Amino acid sequence: MELPGDRKLMAKINVPPFSAEAEQSVLGAILSMQQCDRLIGEAFDKLRDDMFYNLSHRLIFNAMLKLGAKGVIDLITVTELLEESGKLEDAGGFAYVAELARNTPSKANILAYCDIVVDRHYKRELIGIATQAIENLYNGDDTGEVMEYLSLNIKGIDLGGSYEPLHISEKIPDFMGKLQKRADGDQSELGYKTGITRLDDQIKGIKGGWLVVVGGRPSMKKTLITQLISANMSRELPNIFFTMEMTSDEIMDRYIGLMAGVDPENLRVGLLSDYEFSRTNQVLSDMANRDIKIHYDETVGLSVEQISYRVKSSKKKLGKLGAIFIDYLGLMQLPKANSKTDSIALITKRLKELAKEVDTPIFLIVQANREADKANRLGMGNAADSAAIERDADLMFFVHREEVQDPHTEYSGVVEIVPAKFRHGTFANSVFMKTQDDVDGGKMVCLTDTQLGALEHHEKLRKDADSPKKYKKEFNPK
Numbered sequence: 097m098e099l100p101g102d103r104k105l106m107a108k109i110n111v112p113p114f115s116a117e118a119e120q121s122v123l124g125a126i127l128s129m130q131q132c133d134r135l136i137g138e139a140f141d142k143l144r145d146d147m148f149y150n151l152s153h154r155l156i157f158n159a160m161l162k163l164g165a166k167g168v169i170d171l172i173t174v175t176e177l178l179e180e181s182g183k184l185e186d187a188g189g190f191a192y193v194a195e196l197a198r199n200t201p202s203k204a205n206i207l208a209y210c211d212i213v214v215d216r217h218y219k220r221e222l223i224g225i226a227t228q229a230i231e232n233l234y235n236g237d238d239t240g241e242v243m244e245y246l247s248l249n250i251k252g253i254d255l256g257g258s259y260e261p262l263h264i265s266e267k268i269p270d271f272m273g274k275l276q277k278r279a280d281g282d283q284s285e286l287g288y289k290t291g292i293t294r295l296d297d298q299i300k301g302i303k304g305g306w307l308v309v310v311g312g313r314p315s316m317k318k319t320l321i322t323q324l325i326s327a328n329m330s331r332e333l334p335n336i337f338f339t340m341e342m343t344s345d346e347i348m349d350r351y352i353g354l355m356a357g358v359d360p361e362n363l364r365v366g367l368l369s370d371y372e373f374s375r376t377n378q379v380l381s382d383m384a385n386r387d388i389k390i391h392y393d394e395t396v397g398l399s400v401e402q403i404s405y406r407v408k409s410s411k412k413k414l415g416k417l418g419a420i421f422i423d424y425l426g427l428m429q430l431p432k433a434n435s436k437t438d439s440i441a442l443i444t445k446r447l448k449e450l451a452k453e454v455d456t457p458i459f460l461i462v463q464a465n466r467e468a469d470k471a472n473r474l475g476m477g478n479a480a481d482s483a484a485i486e487r488d489a490d491l492m493f494f495v496h497r498e499e500v501q502d503p504h505t506e507y508s509g510v511v512e513i514v515p516a517k518f519r520h521g522t523f524a525n526s527v528f529m530k531t532q533d534d535v536d537g538g539k540m541v542c543l544t545d546t547q548l549g550a551l552e553h554h555e556k557l558r559k560d561a562d563s564p565k566k567y568k569k570e571f572n573p574k
Contacts, residue, residue, distance in 0.1 A: 114149035118212035124200030291328025304455035333418030340427035357538035424461035441484035
């Protein structure tokens with residue numbers, strides 16, 4: 097690719113070492129990458145604008161630095177910034193910047209290109225120091241002084257890139273603004289509510305960048321609870337439900353059932369009362385008007401990188417996302433690694449990174465191990481396959497139904513949300529939910545303290561009795 101600038105310099109014999117191709121490839125790769133690609137940040141850590149030999153490349157890279165690793169860096173934003181500063185012509189013009197993006201050999205090799213640019217820069221620095229030392233010797237300077245000059249200047253070569261840690265004082269204006277928003281009850285700062293009141297009372301809200309793990313043994317309703325959260329959050333912002341287990345018809349039955357308060361089984365066989373049919377029509381109307389912002393993907397066996405690409409692509413089209421839901425870890429395509437445990441670790445690490453990149457919470461459904469069947473209380477160690485699941489999670493809870501293991505329990509129909517981990521606060525108390533026909537059309541709601549107390553009392557009486565048949569129910573909470 098033809099370099100802008102003085103071509104006469106290239107004809108000189110003693111041209112300082114540099115690689116025009118590597119410099120062009122670094123800039124072209126950055127222009128071609130997806131927004132928030134972590135490789136852009138790594139390139140910025142390695143390089144400074146003065147490491148580029150060509151003036152146009154220094155100007156283009158400096159514009160990219162000003163836009164920031166988390167900003168939108170593309171042909172338009174870079175050239176506009178250069179034009180605003182009056183440097184677009186010195187950078188080679190719009191056509192040259194556009195050509196950089198078109199002629200990049202491989203975005204994946206950007207860090208290798210960076211290493212070449214850095215290597216040539218250090219060689220030029222050393223040549224400059226050595227040349228000055230030779231000139232000083234010819235001028236008759238003392239040998240000891242020249243050696244000291246060499247020592248000091250070689251040690252003084254800046255080996256760092258453009259990265260520089262921020263002093264905490266620079267965060268004060270932003271922090272004060274956020275603090276005021278929190279005081280005003282701004283949900284974007286407090287986190288978005290799950291719609292499960294007793295859960296929200298404890299965690300206050302789900303924030304962007306969190307990895308939320310929902311665990312449980314089969315048939316415990318972990319997907320149902322996750323879809324309930326999705327349905328509740330969908331009134332505020334778009335969310336995406338990735339399912340590798342359910343069909344689109346099953347997805348529809350579940351969401352309609354949850355939001356209309358209708359048994360999905362009744363929907364499946366078409367047995368609805370007039371009242372249920374009316375509520376179903378209302379939910380369908382809200383969906384048609386896009387008041388319910390649920391998007392879904394039923395592709396089987398997605399890899400974590402496919403999910404990452406689809407989430408980033410969706411964010412470009414839909415704007416700010418409220419949450420991402422993945423059902424479930426066990427059906428995802430595993431990346432290559434030494435073991436299944438290592439593969440799972442790569443997935444959870446990448447999902448945590450993705451949550452931060454797109455500033456959106458990600459809910460990941462996982463299976464609990466068989467030890468969970470014997471546990472008195474479920475905990476982090478009950479997640480199957482890898483300790484990385486609990487390590488990477490910001491919030492982790494299990495979904496449990498006592499009736500699966502004990503058909504005679506008084507907790508029939510009750511779904512328990514069992515806290516396991518909360519990195520950002522206190523989440524200590526289980527949340528109990530049940531579908532109640534007398535509440536807003538049979539929707540799932542949290543049980544009150546009175547209802548829980550009655551259940552605990554009757555469960556104790558049942559267990560103390562000689563057999564379940566000898567126990568006569570005294571109270572059946574709705």
